[in-house]
Amino acid sequence: MRKYKLTSALAEEIAKDVVRNEESWRRYLNTASRLYKYPFKEQLSIYAQRPDATACASIEIWNEKMHCWVNKGANGIALIDEDSFSGLKYVFDISDVHKARRIGQFPNLWEMREEHMEAVLSRLEKTYGDTDREAGFVVRIRGIAGRIAEDCYKELALDMEYFKEGEVKEPETEKSDVEQLNKRLSEMSAVEKICSALDWEDVVGWNEDTQAVTITDGERALEGKEVYDLLFAEAADYVMMQTISGKTQKALEMDGLLKEAGHYAARYEGKIVAEQTEEQPLTADDVENLVLIDREYIKGTRTMIYDFECDIRGEHDKLQYMLEYHDDGEGFTIHTEKDDIWERLPESELARLEGILGREVNECG
Structure with missing residues (x-):
C-alpha cells in the first residue's frame, strides 16, 4: 500500500x-x-x-x-x-x-522516414482536413496538430482542473489558474497559425518570467512585441503577394489570422481592450465602402499612390494608400484626412487593412 x-x-x-x-x-x-x-x-x-x-x-x-x-x-x-x-x-x-538465445526478438521501434511522409499526411488529412500542399512536411504536421489542439481545447482544460484537485486552493483561484493557462495556449496557437501560414519552422513558446509569447529558430529568438512586429510585417507582404498572384483565399485566411492575433498583440503595446459597453478600438473592418478614385505612379521615387473614398464607422473620409518600392522589398503607408488612421490603428490592423486595399486595387485593375 x-x-x-x-x-x-x-x-x-x-x-x-x-x-x-x-x-x-x-x-x-x-x-x-x-x-x-x-x-x-x-x-x-x-x-x-x-x-x-x-x-x-x-x-x-x-x-x-x-x-x-x-x-x-x-x-x-x-x-x-x-x-x-x-x-x-x-x-x-x-x-x-x-x-533469449536463438528465439528472442526485440520489437521493431517505429520511426518516421522520408518515404513515410506522404502516407502519414494523407491519413491525417482524411480525418482533420486538407493542408497546404506547397508547404513542407513540418509545417503541414504543425497545422494539423493545431487543429487537433483547438478541437480538444476545452476538454484538456477540464483535465487540467482534474489534476489540480489535490491542491489546497480556493475554487476561484483554481479557476483563475486554468483560465490563465487557456489564454496563454490561445495566444501561442494564434502565433503558431501565422508561422505555419508563412511556412516558418520557428518553435513557438512562452516565457514564464515575462509572461510573453516567444518564437525561436536557429538564427533568432524573439519575445512579446518583437514577435508581433515581425509577424505583421511579414504577413503584410504575404497578403500582398497572394493578392497579386490571384490567390485571394489565402490572403483572406491570413487576414483572419491577423485579426485574431491583433487581440493578443495589443497588450504588448500597453493597450487595454475596451469593455463591450465602451467604444471598441478601431479595426480594419471599420473601413467600409472603399472606392478607388485615383492612382499615380511617381517614377523618380518608385512610389505608387492610390486615393480612395471610404466610410469609417459611418463617417465619410478620404484615404491614401502609398506603396514605395525598394531594391530589398517594399513599404507602405496609409493615411486619412480626418483623424489620421495611421496613428489610430495598431500594426496588426494596418497589415490587415493593407491586404484589403491591395485586393481593391487588384480588382480594379
Missing part, C-alpha cells in the same frame, strides 16, 4: 509539473511520443520514473511473446492498476531486458 501511495502521489505531482511551462511539456511529449499506445495517466507515470523509456511491456509479454528475459537487478516501472490486489502493475523498458 505504501508503494501505491508513493506512485499515486508521484503521478499527481508530475501532472502539475508537465503543464508548468512550455519546456516541461515538451520534455514530457518527447517521452510520450515513444509510448503512444499507453493512456495519458500511464504515460505520465512512465515519464516520472523513466523519462528515457522507449518501449515498455509487462514481464509476461517480454517472456511469452518476445522471448526476452528481464536483466538481473532491473527495476520495473510502477503503474496504477485499480483492478489488482496491490493497486499496481509493473512494466519494463526494452533497456531492462535481453533476448
Whole structure:
C-alpha cells in the first residue's frame, strides 16, 4: 500500500509539473511520443520514473511473446492498476531486458522516414482536413496538430482542473489558474497559425518570467512585441503577394489570422481592450465602402499612390494608400484626412487593412 501511495502521489505531482511551462511539456511529449499506445495517466507515470523509456511491456509479454528475459537487478516501472490486489502493475523498458538465445526478438521501434511522409499526411488529412500542399512536411504536421489542439481545447482544460484537485486552493483561484493557462495556449496557437501560414519552422513558446509569447529558430529568438512586429510585417507582404498572384483565399485566411492575433498583440503595446459597453478600438473592418478614385505612379521615387473614398464607422473620409518600392522589398503607408488612421490603428490592423486595399486595387485593375 505504501508503494501505491508513493506512485499515486508521484503521478499527481508530475501532472502539475508537465503543464508548468512550455519546456516541461515538451520534455514530457518527447517521452510520450515513444509510448503512444499507453493512456495519458500511464504515460505520465512512465515519464516520472523513466523519462528515457522507449518501449515498455509487462514481464509476461517480454517472456511469452518476445522471448526476452528481464536483466538481473532491473527495476520495473510502477503503474496504477485499480483492478489488482496491490493497486499496481509493473512494466519494463526494452533497456531492462535481453533476448533469449536463438528465439528472442526485440520489437521493431517505429520511426518516421522520408518515404513515410506522404502516407502519414494523407491519413491525417482524411480525418482533420486538407493542408497546404506547397508547404513542407513540418509545417503541414504543425497545422494539423493545431487543429487537433483547438478541437480538444476545452476538454484538456477540464483535465487540467482534474489534476489540480489535490491542491489546497480556493475554487476561484483554481479557476483563475486554468483560465490563465487557456489564454496563454490561445495566444501561442494564434502565433503558431501565422508561422505555419508563412511556412516558418520557428518553435513557438512562452516565457514564464515575462509572461510573453516567444518564437525561436536557429538564427533568432524573439519575445512579446518583437514577435508581433515581425509577424505583421511579414504577413503584410504575404497578403500582398497572394493578392497579386490571384490567390485571394489565402490572403483572406491570413487576414483572419491577423485579426485574431491583433487581440493578443495589443497588450504588448500597453493597450487595454475596451469593455463591450465602451467604444471598441478601431479595426480594419471599420473601413467600409472603399472606392478607388485615383492612382499615380511617381517614377523618380518608385512610389505608387492610390486615393480612395471610404466610410469609417459611418463617417465619410478620404484615404491614401502609398506603396514605395525598394531594391530589398517594399513599404507602405496609409493615411486619412480626418483623424489620421495611421496613428489610430495598431500594426496588426494596418497589415490587415493593407491586404484589403491591395485586393481593391487588384480588382480594379
